Amino acid sequence: MVTEVEKYLTDQENKQLLRFITCGSVDDGKSTLIGRLLFESHLIFEDQLSELQSTSKKIGTQGDDIDFALLVDGLSAEMEQGITIDVAYRFFSTDKRKFIVADTPGHEQYTRNMATGASTADVAILLIDARAGLLPQTCRHSHIVDMLGVKNICLAINKMDLVDYSQDVYDKIKNDYIEFSNGLNFDNINSIPISALKGDNIIELSKNMNWYKDESLVQYLENVKYNLEKKNQQFILPIQWVNRLSHNFRGFCGQVAEGNISIGDEIIVKPSNKKSTIKNILVSDNEQNSCNVGHSVTLELNDEIDISRGDIICQKEFSCDIADQFQGKILWMDEEKMVPGRPYIFKFGVAESNGSISKLRNRININTFAEENSTTLELNEIGLVNIALDRKLSMKPYIESNSLGSFIIIDKMTNNTVGMGLVNFALFRSENIQWHEMDINKELRSKSKHQKPTVLWFTGLSGSGKSTIANILEKKLFNLGKHTMLLDGDNVRHGLNKDLGFTNADRVENIRRIANVSKLMIDAGLITIVSFIAPFKAERRLARDLMPNDFLEIFIDVPLKVAEYRDPKGLYKKARSGNIKNFTGIDSPYESPENPDIHIKSDEMNPEAAAEKIIEFLKNKNII
Amino acid sequence: MSLTHLETLEAESIHIMREVVATADNPVMLYSVGKDSAVMLHIARKAFYPNKIPFPLMHVDTTWKFKEMISFRDEIISKYGLKLIVHINKEGVKMGVGPITHGSSVHTDKMKTQGLKQALDKYQFDVAFGGARRDEEKSRAKERIFSFRTEKHQWDPKNQRPELWNIFNTKKKKGESIRVFPLSNWTELDVWQYIYKENIPIVPLYFSDKRPVVERDGVLILVDDERLPLKKDEKPILKNVRFRTLGCYPLTGAVESNAKTLPEIIQEMLVAKTSERDGRLIDFDNIASMEQKKQGGYF
Numbered sequence: 001m002v003t004e005v006e007k008y009l010t011d012q013e014n015k016q017l018l019r020f021i022t023c024g025s026v027d028d029g030k031s032t033l034i035g036r037l038l039f040e041s042h043l044i045f046e047d048q049l050s051e052l053q054s055t056s057k058k059i060g061t062q063g064d065d066i067d068f069a070l071l072v073d074g075l076s077a078e079m080e081q082g083i084t085i086d087v088a089y090r091f092f093s094t095d096k097r098k099f100i101v102a103d104t105p106g107h108e109q110y111t112r113n114m115a116t117g118a119s120t121a122d123v124a125i126l127l128i129d130a131r132a133g134l135l136p137q138t139c140r141h142s143h144i145v146d147m148l149g150v151k152n153i154c155l156a157i158n159k160m161d162l163v164d165y166s167q168d169v170y171d172k173i174k175n176d177y178i179e180f181s182n183g184l185n186f187d188n189i190n191s192i193p194i195s196a197l198k199g200d201n202i203i204e205l206s207k208n209m210n211w212y213k214d215e216s217l218v219q220y221l222e223n224v225k226y227n228l229e230k231k232n233q234q235f236i237l238p239i240q241w242v243n244r245l246s247h248n249f250r251g252f253c254g255q256v257a258e259g260n261i262s263i264g265d266e267i268i269v270k271p272s273n274k275k276s277t278i279k280n281i282l283v284s285d286n287e288q289n290s291c292n293v294g295h296s297v298t299l300e301l302n303d304e305i306d307i308s309r310g311d312i313i314c315q316k317e318f319s320c321d322i323a324d325q326f327q328g329k330i331l332w333m334d335e336e337k338m339v340p341g342r343p344y345i346f347k348f349g350v351a352e353s354n355g356s357i358s359k360l361r362n363r364i365n366i367n368t369f370a371e372e373n374s375t376t377l378e379l380n381e382i383g384l385v386n387i388a389l390d391r392k393l394s395m396k397p398y399i400e401s402n403s404l405g406s407f408i409i410i411d412k413m414t415n416n417t418v419g420m421g422l423v424n425f426a427l428f429r430s431e432n433i434q435w436h437e438m439d440i441n442k443e444l445r446s447k448s449k450h451q452k453p454t455v456l457w458f459t460g461l462s463g464s465g466k467s468t469i470a471n472i473l474e475k476k477l478f479n480l481g482k483h484t485m486l487l488d489g490d491n492v493r494h495g496l497n498k499d500l501g502f503t504n505a506d507r508v509e510n511i512r513r514i515a516n517v518s519k520l521m522i523d524a525g526l527i528t529i530v531s532f533i534a535p536f537k538a539e540r541r542l543a544r545d546l547m548p549n550d551f552l553e554i555f556i557d558v559p560l561k562v563a564e565y566r567d568p569k570g571l572y573k574k575a576r577s578g579n580i581k582n583f584t585g586i587d588s589p590y591e592s593p594e595n596p597d598i599h600i601k602s603d604e605m606n607p608e609a610a611a612e613k614i615i616e617f618l619k620n621k622n623i624i
Numbered sequence: 625m626s627l628t629h630l631e632t633l634e635a636e637s638i639h640i641m642r643e644v645v646a647t648a649d650n651p652v653m654l655y656s657v658g659k660d661s662a663v664m665l666h667i668a669r670k671a672f673y674p675n676k677i678p679f680p681l682m683h684v685d686t687t688w689k690f691k692e693m694i695s696f697r698d699e700i701i702s703k704y705g706l707k708l709i710v711h712i713n714k715e716g717v718k719m720g721v722g723p724i725t726h727g728s729s730v731h732t733d734k735m736k737t738q739g740l741k742q743a744l745d746k747y748q749f750d751v752a753f754g755g756a757r758r759d760e761e762k763s764r765a766k767e768r769i770f771s772f773r774t775e776k777h778q779w780d781p782k783n784q785r786p787e788l789w790n791i792f793n794t795k796k797k798k799g800e801s802i803r804v805f806p807l808s809n810w811t812e813l814d815v816w817q818y819i820y821k822e823n824i825p826i827v828p829l830y831f832s833d834k835r836p837v838v839e840r841d842g843v844l845i846l847v848d849d850e851r852l853p854l855k856k857d858e859k860p861i862l863k864n865v866r867f868r869t870l871g872c873y874p875l876t877g878a879v880e881s882n883a884k885t886l887p888e889i890i891q892e893m894l895v896a897k898t899s900e901r902d903g904r905l906i907d908f909d910n911i912a913s914m915e916q917k918k919q920g921g922y923f
Contacts, residue, residue: 005887005888005890005891005894006887008894009817009820009821009887009890012817013628013630013817013821014628015628015629016626016627016628016629017627017628017629017632017633086766086781086784087766087786088765088766089758089765089766089808089809090759090765091758091759091809091811093811093813097629098629098811098814100809112786113786115786115788116786116787116788119788119789120789120790240639240642240643240646241642241643241645241646243672243674243675244675245674245675249674251674253642253671254639254642255635255636255638255639255790282673284634284635284638284670284671284673285669285670285673285674292626292627294626294627294631294632294635295627295631295635296634296635296636296638296639296642296671298673309646333786345795347791347793348791349790349791350643350646350791402789403789406788406789406791407791408788408791408793410793410795415793415795415796415797416785416793417785417786417787417788417793420786420788
């Protein structure tokens with residue numbers, strides 16, 4: 001008896017792991033299909049079954065029959081609404097393979113969840129309701145799994161029991177799909193007529209459809225060839241962590257992203273292009289002669305070269321782009337809209353950089369994949385963009401390399417993952433524009449002026465007194481013999497920024513330009529007073545990040561009521577009556593600074609005292 | 625050569641652990657002494673080999689764990705030279721909270737949930753590894769590998785970060801923490817197979833032995849010490865039993881079994897008719913109970 005189990009265990013050890021995603025629109029029966037797969041592979045235990053039976057009666061949709069969908073709809077909120085709202089991962093196995101299923105929602109507003117599931121899938125099962133045929137959702141889901149590089153599609157034409165198991169219905173849908181998918185990049189499209197509810201063609205071929213003689217769904221999943229190991233791939237190991245034990249041991253740790261390598265092979269490190277050879281390989285904790293894609297390894301090299309987290313070790317012949325600008329496709333995943341120019345973090349595997357979306361070229365219609373004009377991307381929208389990073393990273397087009405061509409976008413304020421993206425190709429614009437080091441620099445200019453060049457960045461509502469205080473402050477500094485420049489919001493909008501309006505995107509660009517002009521003023525050795533509303537934290541941070549050691553944020557704080565009462569330019573009145581749109585404080589938000597360097601409550605002190613307070617601060621900090 | 629499914633799972637878990645060590649300020653591994661913790665610890669030793677594990681282990685002791693769990697724990701810690709923090713909710717002890725006097729939900733909340741929060745706050749851990757798996761229970765199936773907790777240790781199932789490819793967003797604000805589950809994609813069978821293949825030591829309670837038990841509401845409870853009050857007509861009987869899951873002994877049901885070896889356990893599991901958490905009394909409350917506990921800070 002026990003020896004049988006031991007034999008079983010040895011057999012099981014050699015199973016492969018296949019990850020697949022199920023997609024389809026809301027009523028196509030995804031959850032029912034997965035519940036059925038779990039049930040048929042005997043992975044539902046008696047206690048779960050009895051809970052399922054009682055829940056089915058309470059809130060199920062199948063009368064007194066078991067509602068398999070309830071088995072997979074986990075969170076109570078979904079159970080009440082009767083829809084799956086997140087990605088759920090399910091597990092089952094047969095004698096040949098272990099399966100991980102990403103069960104994802106069908107609604108358009110959950111496109112992001114579908115993309116999440118598709119990003120790790122080897123195969124996509126696309127469910128189609130035989131009564132409905134191809135729906136816009138079917139097309140959208142196909143586009144998304146195609147965009148994420150899934151190569152194997154299995155069309156599961158479901159609810160065949162409701163169309164009298166008709167071959168004609170099946171053939172028509174199958175042919176419609178093949179015609180539709182002409183423009184996509186799938187390697188294999190397979191189709192199977194099923195009934196998830198009744199169990200037809202799930203495990204074994206159904207007697208109800210004698211005309212179908214190919215594989216059942218489970219047979220397909222057991223046998224489908226997938227790209228576990230793509231042919232001719234070159235070795236890539238992104239370095240996660242450096243294991244330092246002593247002077248003698250420096251191990252470079254990571255999970256092999258592509259290809260394989262052996263002891264003695266020559267390698268090159270990107271982006272430094274330093275070369276060495278492999279001295280030793282640990283696969284997990286075992287010394288081995290070689291390692292393959294998927295292994296978590298620790299490599300030792302024969303030469304002492306500097307390698308840190310985010311670098312990649314690859315085989316000698318490997319080439320990739322080392323770029324800080326590229327064109328790509330992104331899917332926006334956050335409630336808050338994407339703003340071109342706003343600083344985000346871009347994480348490629350384990351390497352990351354600050355950067356921004358420098359240009360939204362087009363929005364891509366997720367139902368037709370046609371390109372449309374747009375100034376922003378909202379939740380679940382896809383865009384074709386240019387991205388500018390603050391430092392150069394190793395990258396490749398996604399179609400050539402999943403690991404070097406994929407990235408996530410992180411918001412610097414909320415830390416949320418707000419988007420995902422794929423590299424189309426690297427751009428090399430700044431390559432030809434060299435930064436010239438000048439002989440007379442900031443330090444020399446600052447010495448000759450006896451001051452530490454600093455940006456005094458005023459922020460506050462319209463009518464808070466920014467311009468008044470800034471003007472008095474500049475006069476005081478001038479009288480002290482200091483070299484200053486005052487950049488005022490309204491004045492700059494008359495010239496440099498007269499092409500910009502007051503939408504969020506224009507406000508971001510406005511601040512980006514001012515921040516860069518201020519940086520030039522700093523290089524010129526000046527104390528630069530910037531007086532703008534600058535309502536968004538993210539852009540004020542962008543300015544600070546440009547010159548972190550030369551930047552002071554001064555918050556001119558006044559309650560909105562007071563500013564509106566003062567209304568020196570009559571603007572609040574116009575905004576309230578609807579004559580001005582996007583007015584800060586009225587129909588556009590103002591995000592107060594959390595930790596300003598200087599906090600002036602302008603309703604509690606007069607402008608003269610406020611300017612004096614700032615002068616004192618500058619003296620204490622040895623700026624003047 | 626393609627990897628087998630166990631090799632794939634092991635490599636993924638190592639990747640996750642290294643990602644935490646590379647980005648966290650002060651990580652800790654929650655070590656519950658059970659079989660999942662045993663697997664997690666085994667993988668951690670591999671992930672950082674030939675170095676030692678670069679973080680401490682922490683056991684939140686409810687004071688009602690099986691005696692054998694505690695002795696096994698101490699044995700493993702000294703065998704591998706690990707650093708262990710044991711945290712007990714002293715306030716709970718002072719109030720005399722226990723599963724028998726206060727019932728399972730008060731006891732679990734006070735000694736386990738609150739105890740864990742206290743410990744995380746006390747040592748300022750920003751990342752805590754846990755051995756939970758997605759196949760255990762419905763609400764776990766939707767939890768991310770990197771699962772964020774607010775400053776008050778709460779989980780918001782509607783506001784989870786998407787996890788794409790194997791790129792993990794490990795950013796957090798000061799005060800927030802992350803629970804990381806390196807065994808998310810393992811099933812119970814994978815865990816047993818791996819323990820068998822790698823010969824990982826586990827608490828003897830998983831194996832059948834003659835043990836004194838009493839039967840209550842159809843559940844076999846081990847009389848582990850004198851704190852379990854016996855009813856008048858109740859007498860502990862010696863039975864061949866083992867445990868499929870380990871926790872506080874008055875809350876953990878034993879199963880009758882003669883399985884004394886791993887292959888026997890696995891064989892029993894393959895024909896088992898009840899799921900693993902069936903032995904845990906805390907899940908019985910109602911349909912969505914685990915989800916509610918997690919929102920409140922249960923691991």
